[in-house]
Amino acid sequence: MKRFLRVVSAAALPALVLGACGSGSGTDTGSTEAGSTGGAASAAASVVNADNCADPEGVKAPITGTLKVGWSAPTSGPLADAVGNVIEGMRARFAVENAKGGIGGVRLEVVVKDDAFNPERAKTNVGELIQKEGVHVLETFGSGQVDAIADDQNDACVPLLFAQASVPAYRDIAKFPWTTEYLPSADVEMGVVVEGLKKKYPNGAKIALAANQTESGQGIANGLKKAIEGTNFTIAAEAPLTDPRTAASSLKSSGAEILVNAGVTTDCLALTQAIGRVGWKPDTVIQPSNCADGATLYAPAGDAADGQQILRWLKDPANAAFADDAAVKEYLQQSAANGADSPTNSYTVNGWAIADLMVDDFTRAAKxxxxxxxxTIMQAARTQDYQPPMFIDGISFTMSPTQAYGVLAFQPFTWKAADKAFAVGGDVIDISSQYDK
Known part of the structure; x- marks a missing residue:
């Protein structure tokens, strides 16, 4: 297929230090200046060109007036609230940038089409976004959606930036040179989870695995199975999350000390309530990082959620641990002033951070x-090394011509039911040294 032929070397990228909302609190730690030494230039070289695109001149055509980001997202159905907040955060961040003049005078716009979390509808949406709306960049929610659209999107040479997915397959740069994912790789996240479990259970333990049957859920489940290879941890039982209460009952009988939820957002609260109803309190419960919002996904479960663990990379403006953080204060003021109705919602923060990454990418591309x-947007994306101000200190989003993982560090947090808040559960765990850069 022609997308396999687009990996080449090109010019080095210039450095840019960009702070969200003009605060200067963000850092660009890895980009190199054009004109730097040959070794640095080679390390920062782009891996994308337009030679095999259907319309090479269109791909290289300067973007003027308005840069459109096209979203295919479930704005109806059970995921609508979470996704709506992500889009709300993105629009608020773009509004801040537009008020400053945009990207060299180019305004940023978000165009949304509902796919109801149906991959086939996402495929149709993307065709319309490219052909009818003329979007320059795509965004989507869900690994099934990425799978449905990646071939068409790569053949059209339209960048899919920071897709809300975590399956490792789409991080294969040779196969998907015009696709990047924002959510941490399931392999990386589960690798960090298992490293933490080794400290608590040095002799190993039994794990009960509740798995959503979507590609997103299966990606997490497979990531866990890969991470426990060669350890003393075993999967004692696995159950689908089609019916959370049935899954809870089945997994309880396994006698496992650890419960891992390989689920999507809608599974987080449902599984917790289910284990509460069947009277099961595993010694350790690990929720996926996509289950980030305490107010909607943990607090309603009461004591059943107490002690549940999660890995995070974003600052939580609702958490007292970040009350004095300068970037959080600025985010709260700027997001609320630019249309974000729920600025403390974790998904709103998520959308803001994605938009901040896009602003960094677009600004470097323009240079x-x-x-x-x-x-140039895709070239910049392939050499991005940037810490958005709403990322936890010590965590950045890093790409290279050979490494497409993005987030390679996390900080553990534990839910405290009595306080209705997450508490810091340890220092940032950085496993970037395990990946080729």
């Missing part, structure tokens, strides 16, 4: 030869 275009 490349030829200026802002679909081609």
């Amino acid at each position: 490349l030869e030829g200026g802002l275009s679909r081609l």
